[in-house]
Amino acid sequence: MTSWVVETLGPDAVMVRFGEVITPALVPIIRAATDLLRETLGEGVRDLVPSYTTLMVSFDPLAHSVNEMTGRVNALLQTLDEQQLGDAGEQIEIPVWYDPVVGPDLKRVARYHQLSVDEVIARHCVVDYHVFAIGFAPGFAYLGETPEALATPRLDTPRAKVPVGSVALADRQTAVYPIATPGGWNLIGRTPMTMFDRSRPQLCPVATGDRVRFVPISRAEFLARGGRFEQGDVV
């Protein structure tokens, strides 16, 4: 049985919260809720932004009040038919060059968990990850969950610039930075794959609900596939 609460975020946004912890069981529910609200809420809604356990509805505050929006969202979600929730999704492989040169936090993550660098890599590669959400930056796919033995807190102060393609860990989540951006996750490697391509109709190689597996590659293969780095481009 699906349950939720609608929280007020501000005069132009409410958030539907479906749970407190990350679980694959919420992925199809939140996707169905997003589709339903997209089809039925209509004018004045600016964005529907799904994440692991939440769905933000942002709207024009001159067109809707928070109370009215909260009431409509609650009423619409009552009609959600759980029998019709799908579980489709493709399997996608993302090649990664794991190395301290492009993964400046790799050794620290290993020390933090009292593992060798090779053990960190092996544990990161062995899992089929769910795409829980895309957000934070264009094409930034939140993947989970990493093994408990890799759960690592975010940096105390985010880096001002994380290079494109960086593969990163935070708590029990993992992701690839699709563009250069500030970021607070632990960097352990880099992929040559383009994670956000505006010339392609689907924009991103992964979609919410897909499965992802990371495949280790060598420095030579990284370069051969078009991967880029400069010595010291991230510290």
Added chain:
Amino acid sequence: MTSGGLKVIKPGPLTLLQDLGRFGYQHLGLSPGGAADEHAFRWANRLLGNDPNAPALEVTLGGVCLLVERPLQIALTGADQQANVNGRPINPWCTHTLAEGDRLQFGFSNSGVRAYLAVRGGFDVAPCFGSVATVTREKMGGLDGSGAPLKEGDVLPCPDTRAVFGRTVPSRFIPDYRKPVTLRLMISERRGWFSAAALERLYRTAYRLSSRSDRMGARLEGETVASRVKGIVSEPIPFGAVQVPPDGLPIVLLKDRQTIGGYPKIGTVHPLDAFALAQCQPGGTVRFAPATLEECQRE
């Protein structure tokens, strides 16, 4: 019909085409972007009788020189950057008429950070994913869709429209950007993330705006208000959200914010106050004050 408009002689440190933002793509991670100070942006279009979403220029800090290629009516709002036409000073917060061959120059901000320059009818620029809003980090929007700031030699196409009567913004709507900023804060419903003591510390601290602030977020320096939790399950971020990383220093998330984030949030500031914050110069004083949703919705 469009033929020429404003030619960029000097682009200044950061001059961006903006509108009200790029909506409908946050689920793919595209930042909404848009004018950092929507109050000043909306007045610029309103003075000219434009659509509220008409593309206009956001001039950061000043330093711009533009050559007028055809007769134009413009409106100038936001930061006072000592603009002049052919060396003759012109006032912000009103409309002006320019002749072909005029040079419109901006000095540097003596109060505020961002000036807005609108033309009658709005700049005639093709939207990129529904908006011209320039998000440089994402390489989105702007004159050619590449997210680039204005550069020397760019030409901003202006539509051929009839001028309106000259207008000035009533003085009560013109903010004084030199005053300390007070951010009315709507506390998050997730109260457990911060202690009462942390909240009290937030309200009594006179923060300074960090020079590391940008269109993505205003970083504050002062007393720390660390959360009880280090990270949360990443969730969507509304405009004006106040997130607190483990170093305890609050960041107010503005127009170019990321769509989803995993730092705990202490609440959301009133949109009008977040616009004022975008006009605060580094080192400026910023305070928080408690507010309710009703207060935030009223304006």
